[in-house]
Amino acid sequence: MAKRRRVANLMALAVLSAVAFRQMHPYEMATTLRGWGKERDLQIKWGSLYTVVRNLAKHGLLAEVESGREGRRPERTVYRITDEGRAELVDWARELLSVAEPEFPRFRAGLSVMAVIGPDEVVTLLQQRLAGVERETAEARAALELHSPRVPRLFLIEIEYDLAMLAAEAAWMRSLIEEISGGTLPGLAEWRHHHETGEISAELVELADSSIEQYGKK
Amino acid sequence: MAKRRRVANLMALAVLSAVAFRQMHPYEMATTLRGWGKERDLQIKWGSLYTVVRNLAKHGLLAEVESGREGRRPERTVYRITDEGRAELVDWARELLSVAEPEFPRFRAGLSVMAVIGPDEVVTLLQQRLAGVERETAEARAALELHSPRVPRLFLIEIEYDLAMLAAEAAWMRSLIEEISGGTLPGLAEWRHHHETGEISAELVELADSSIEQYGKK
DNA sequence: GACCGGTTATTCGCAGACGAGTATACGCAC
DNA sequence: GTGCGTATACTCGTCTGCGAATAACCGGTC
Structure with a gap:
């Protein structure tokens, strides 16, 4: 049980659930989750966020939409969720709700x-x-x-x-x-x-x- | 609150508590903790165990006692706890019992x-x-x-x-x-x-x- | 006495988590 | 229009957690 996820970090779950609504760039994912009052789930670790997003893309769960820039700001990459990503989101949620695993607070x-x-x-x-x-x-x-x-x-x-x-x-x-x-x-x-x-x-x-x-x- | 530990992994806490009883080598720490029924705390990750012990030694919380070998077995390093290690153990336990930090099961x-x-x-x-x-x-x-x-x-x-x-x-x-x-x-x-x-x-x-x-x- | 499976004991290497740093843009004061 | 503080957006490098591999020894069996 509790199979090995391609991207195991729970932050990836939050990211997927945000991108499921509409495409966005990483920084936006963080603020979106804040807007939903979900920031307690992940006290946003910036380093992880970008690593996680890149990994999700690498495994085909997210796809790069455009990599435009506004003004001369650092280039922003916008991502959308793929069908595979949506499937992973649902499957992962299923697992988390159905499997009891001991934890060690x-x-x-x-x-x-x-x-x-x-x-x-x-x-x-x-x-x-x-x-x-x-x-x-x-x-x-x-x-x-x-x-x-x-x-x-x-x-x-x-x-x-x-x-x-x-x-x-x-x-x-x-x-x-x-x-x-x-x-x-x-x-x-x-x-x-x-x-x-x-x-x-x-x-x-x-x-x-x-x-x-x-x-x-x- | 919840200050940064020199060795942050909770496995280090278990190791310190085992070595506090008597000096031993890493593998022995694992079996000792098992004997006390503490293996639920840390589903012993072998990789971490040795890293953690080495780090504890590096920071002066454990000290190398002898590095003898029996027969032609791989060399075994025996460790004892230092005064600093004992202090860390107590201080850490104090923190864990007194500070409530949100966790995310x-x-x-x-x-x-x-x-x-x-x-x-x-x-x-x-x-x-x-x-x-x-x-x-x-x-x-x-x-x-x-x-x-x-x-x-x-x-x-x-x-x-x-x-x-x-x-x-x-x-x-x-x-x-x-x-x-x-x-x-x-x-x-x-x-x-x-x-x-x-x-x-x-x-x-x-x-x-x-x-x-x-x-x-x- | 050669073989085999289990226990003892440890090393290695890589992927991943994340703190800290960087750089631009924007709003506002004066 | 110049200066400055704050928000935006991301990158880099380090440290460490841990799975998997390794290897010697022990005890039994045919």
Whole structure:
């Protein structure tokens, strides 16, 4: 599943969806996507944009229309989508909506090494992050209000998704904070002990050498 | 916030956390992380592993201990963590636990171009993905059961996080499916019309040209 | 004792991502 | 009409992620 795309960068998806409406030149694609409130998807990386467009053209998903210039500005190349490009857009969307693949958010990585920090400090850090998540929630809500008067809900659905996920994350964080600060997390004493003395339980060290049946391993 | 790391790849974090226990050579780091059930974090990319380790060494976060060989096997280089490396590990963990930064999961990208597919097919696709999410949930639960007898909960906390997020995602997807298939999603008729005829509402086209105040823009 | 498949352990090379730099045009002040 | 700040539009070079190739060793089998 999740076949190898000729141009794998997700920015290519956004580009295709913009050019699907009408032909345009690269810079215009960026501003168009902004106009649709999609700039959150891709915090436009200029370097990538041009590489991606060139690759799409190379693989026949976009075609060069004209390479005119206005005045003595740097030459602008206008692209249009090809039938193949349209097919790729639809196929890719199908894949993204139907295939669940595990992802690895940065916060998850932080959790997986949480033990290197003491429990008391962890509580403080999590509280900070919780505040950040709440800020993001407010921003998303604001974006929804800003755009919904003119953009149909269908085109803002990913912001609703953001809101749902942010809410879930906040709830989970609150309960973890509660468990640690309330002292109900099992193993809290060992954690504190490990952190203060630097001692490592023998079993954990031993585990490092054992090779056991793995999770997620096909 | 979120300062530039000397070695930015998250695999470096995992490597540091492994080497923090005892000195080892690269291949051993991979198996150690497996032993702790952390292989989900990084589906070990062999190419990256060696690049990352070399970079960590270059920046003084790891130090070469010995470069012995056994028999006529390829030479093995053993690394130990430096004080600087230990500091980086802790500092990085602090950052990851305290800073919330928006991320862009692939599914979100799919949602943002959902309109290129018709509503009926979208329902089918979402149902497929929902099944996938449920499968992942089962796997995570199994992993938790497999490891919890010997690994303290503290070290499996990221799996609990996975479970919470998967549950939220499933719930959200179910409600979206319900709205579309139940016909209660506003704009459903236009969507269907657009999909069948290829027509684009004039306002949307117009929006592409306007440049309005942006969401998420600092 | 020759062969074979699996595990251990690492190197290589290329494609791709992206920060930073470049250059022109335009609007506005004075 | 001259100067300057800002928007437009793109290019270049670097760094790095990672797939695929490589190769030695081990243990079994006929």
